[in-house]
Amino acid sequence: MVKQLSDENDLKQKTGNANDSKADEVSDSLLDSHDICQFLTFSVDKELYGVDLLKIREIKGWTETTRLPNSPEFMKGVINLRGAVIPIFDLKGRFNIGETIPTEKNVVIIIAVGDRLMGILVDAVSDIIEVESGEIKQAPQMETRLDDKFVSGLISIENKMVVVLDVDSLFDTSSLNIEGNLVSDM
Amino acid sequence: MDELQRFKDTYITECFELLEDMEEKLLNLDQGSPDNEDLNAIFRCAHSIKGGSGAFGFDRITAFTHILEELLDAMREGELSPTREVTDALLQSVDIVRQMVVAAQSGQEATEGIEDSVANQLKQVVGGDSESASPKEEIVEEESDEISIFSIDFRPKEGLLISGNEPTLIINELKTLGILECVVDIEKLPTISKLNPEKCYLDWFFTLETEKTIDDVKEVFEFVEDECHLDIEKIAGFAKMVPTAEKAESNEEKIQEAEDKSSDDSKVQAPNTNVVEPLKAVDDTAKVPVVTSIRVDIDKVDRLVNMVGELVITQAMIAAQSSDISFEEHPRLVQGINTLSQHTRELQEAVMAVRMQPVKSVFSRMPRMVRDLSTQLKKDIRLEMSGEATELDRTVIEQLSDPLTHMIRNSVDHGIDTPENREASGKPAQGVIKLSAEHAGGKILLKISDDGRGVDRERVLQKAKDKGLVASDAELSNHEIDNLIFMPGFSTAEVVSNISGRGVGMDVVKRNIEALGGTINIINKPGEGSTFLVNLPLTLAILDGMIVRVGREKYIIPIGSIIETLRPKNDEVRKIADANDLINVRGDFVSILYLHKVFSIQGAEKNPSKALVVLVESGMDKFGLVVDELIGQQQVVIKSLEENSDAVPGISAATILGDGKVALILDISKLQELMGSVENEKHESVA
Numbered sequence: 051m052v053k054q055l056s057d058e059n060d061l062k063q064k065t066g067n068a069n070d071s072k073a074d075e076v077s078d079s080l081l082d083s084h085d086i087c088q089f090l091t092f093s094v095d096k097e098l099y100g101v102d103l104l105k106i107r108e109i110k111g112w113t114e115t116t117r118l119p120n121s122p123e124f125m126k127g128v129i130n131l132r133g134a135v136i137p138i139f140d141l142k143g144r145f146n147i148g149e150t151i152p153t154e155k156n157v158v159i160i161i162a163v164g165d166r167l168m169g170i171l172v173d174a175v176s177d178i179i180e181v182e183s184g185e186i187k188q189a190p191q192m193e194t195r196l197d198d199k200f201v202s203g204l205i206s207i208e209n210k211m212v213v214v215l216d217v218d219s220l221f222d223t224s225s226l227n228i229e230g231n232l233v234s235d236m
Numbered sequence: 237m238d239e240l241q242r243f244k245d246t247y248i249t250e251c252f253e254l255l256e257d258m259e260e261k262l263l264n265l266d267q268g269s270p271d272n273e274d275l276n277a278i279f280r281c282a283h284s285i286k287g288g289s290g291a292f293g294f295d296r297i298t299a300f301t302h303i304l305e306e307l308l309d310a311m312r313e314g315e316l317s318p319t320r321e322v323t324d325a326l327l328q329s330v331d332i333v334r335q336m337v338v339a340a341q342s343g344q345e346a347t348e349g350i351e352d353s354v355a356n357q358l359k360q361v362v363g364g365d366s367e368s369a370s371p372k373e374e375i376v377e378e379e380s381d382e383i384s385i386f387s388i389d390f391r392p393k394e395g396l397l398i399s400g401n402e403p404t405l406i407i408n409e410l411k412t413l414g415i416l417e418c419v420v421d422i423e424k425l426p427t428i429s430k431l432n433p434e435k436c437y438l439d440w441f442f443t444l445e446t447e448k449t450i451d452d453v454k455e456v457f458e459f460v461e462d463e464c465h466l467d468i469e470k471i472a473g474f475a476k477m478v479p480t481a482e483k484a485e486s487n488e489e490k491i492q493e494a495e496d497k498s499s500d501d502s503k504v505q506a507p508n509t510n511v512v513e514p515l516k517a518v519d520d521t522a523k524v525p526v527v528t529s530i531r532v533d534i535d536k537v538d539r540l541v542n543m544v545g546e547l548v549i550t551q552a553m554i555a556a557q558s559s560d561i562s563f564e565e566h567p568r569l570v571q572g573i574n575t576l577s578q579h580t581r582e583l584q585e586a587v588m589a590v591r592m593q594p595v596k597s598v599f600s601r602m603p604r605m606v607r608d609l610s611t612q613l614k615k616d617i618r619l620e621m622s623g624e625a626t627e628l629d630r631t632v633i634e635q636l637s638d639p640l641t642h643m644i645r646n647s648v649d650h651g652i653d654t655p656e657n658r659e660a661s662g663k664p665a666q667g668v669i670k671l672s673a674e675h676a677g678g679k680i681l682l683k684i685s686d687d688g689r690g691v692d693r694e695r696v697l698q699k700a701k702d703k704g705l706v707a708s709d710a711e712l713s714n715h716e717i718d719n720l721i722f723m724p725g726f727s728t729a730e731v732v733s734n735i736s737g738r739g740v741g742m743d744v745v746k747r748n749i750e751a752l753g754g755t756i757n758i759i760n761k762p763g764e765g766s767t768f769l770v771n772l773p774l775t776l777a778i779l780d781g782m783i784v785r786v787g788r789e790k791y792i793i794p795i796g797s798i799i800e801t802l803r804p805k806n807d808e809v810r811k812i813a814d815a816n817d818l819i820n821v822r823g824d825f826v827s828i829l830y831l832h833k834v835f836s837i838q839g840a841e842k843n844p845s846k847a848l849v850v851l852v853e854s855g856m857d858k859f860g861l862v863v864d865e866l867i868g869q870q871q872v873v874i875k876s877l878e879e880n881s882d883a884v885p886g887i888s889a890a891t892i893l894g895d896g897k898v899a900l901i902l903d904i905s906k907l908q909e910l911m912g913s914v915e916n917e918k919h920e921s922v923a
Contacts, residue, residue, distance in 0.1 A: 116789070118900070120836055128877070133549070134875070137881035
């Protein structure tokens, strides 16, 4: 049963990425069901999430941001990362499950999305996990609190569930733009 | 002379590039089966070098490249295959030409005869045809034999100037051949009212005493042969006083002298009169400084600029962190920090200067375009340019070409009328377009003005209404109507005329200019002409900014746009129901914009009489920005915000302050546009 699900998942990945198979490392590794995938897991509001390790550029402590005027609430502002100006998003805000009031204990994970770099504000970084891509299950609908277009799969590990995020769709700038305008209520 | 020298320098730099190209192509030349493209390229190189050398009077280069050209032509035609010997000879000749160009660069003659053996070799390869014997050879053999006196009757046709020839250059060149006497015949010169400056009315009669041959003299007129009536006659000739046997010796002496010249700057007295001329040339030109420049990959310069930018940030950080160190306790440290800041600034200026270029490179394309377009449109237009030497950042210049071309084209096409119509409206038949550049308040101001019809406000308004850009019952001020032409979807090509359909629309121009951090405005005087004012920043990398505080946020206002800062009294603020609040600045009413409202900032001072108003100007308009506090002035390095996130209306870029935090730089011209939207919103909320 598990196998079948993952096959379906594979198929989906295959068709979805037929044109740019080499472009995306995640989908590449997902193609081969015996491939080992690495994920960085972190917690937001007591839930565990994972992001493909290859997309992670850096993990740093929370520093105060500069807010961009009229930006959506979940857009915490921009920070200076060695001379580059990088936007920071509050994952909790992005999931519409509240807002993180950041303290020094919060962590910012810098990820690469397309050509851009951005930071996601999370509660804490948990672990780096290694799983065979076959172990990544397709997320049943309504299982999580999230819009399923942000979720690329689920991993069960030590009785805990890790929601694997699809950062590309999560921070797809075109959708951010529209929502941003809605949220800011210009 | 200066101008000529500049062209000469360009030509020489070009020569080196061409020679390099040629060498590369020659080395690539596949033996036996020559690639025609390559051969053509080599031929073009040789031809370009020859063409330029003729214009600047580098006769030896002309003569030599002529032979080269002939050989290459034979190769192109397939009459000659590029055997090893041929390519060897060609490569050698590249070296020879390079030597001659090097000599020309320092204003000297290349060593006598360096080209002879290769020239002979080349000629032999071509077929030893005596017909192709080089003029140079004749010079070498004949120039010292005798002194001749020529009478030259030079009667240019009227069209001589239009074909791009310049009699002054010809006369100058004749002067270099020997002693020249000149009589001008002004018989054909009309009265001033009938004078057409594009026509040549003058005839010349020269008497030339030279040691050159008649062919050399004829060569001076090579380019104008078809454009004039020319009679060259030898009226006398006598042998030189120096026996030919001594010639070689004297030549050696001459070279020796020339070499001495480089180490010893004392005036060289020629050993005898026959060799005075070339030596004089050495004397004259040795004073001209040799322009030395290197070509650097622009990426390298950009990297340098970026690093210096980082350095400036670090320096600002150190300065901020050390501001409370007292001089008494750590005099050396404080002194060091001060010196550091001074040096950083100087370094930054020096690096930025590397990227600066005169706007001339863009301006120089315009006269030709105006000429061609006006001919095409049967208009009579003069282009006057000034301030070409004004320097701008390379990136700005690159992106300036399109908008500028577009505006000039608009002026020619729509601005200036046909001569008949102009005369009918009491203007001189010839229209004038003025293009100028100048420094103005830390910025560059470009003016493009014409004395044409100006923008027809009625038609513009009608057009805008037809297109639904403004409401059909809208009442607009003249100023607002003039600015309609910058609206997207409003092609000026269709507004005033249909002569040419290539108008892209001024909105694109405006967008381009704004992308460069500049502003554009129009001063329109219907019937009298229009003027476009383009304000551009000197550089795109660094900006003098005023840091202001609004609530808890810090923003940077470009110093260039700030006029003054003031705190209005309570009774100087006028609340207007339907429009922006106004403040009274010494009798002038200026609209104000509350930054905390536009940017939705909490906790800012709402009362302008308790806050501060920074008066800024965007193009022709000024307005006030309400801020809480001025924090200080600082030079900031512009960082792209859009590299990692999306554009924010009202913010042009970001920078990093001394404490490492990001601060946003305000986009003044965008804020001006935002003023309207805020007012609408406010209006709605009131209702």
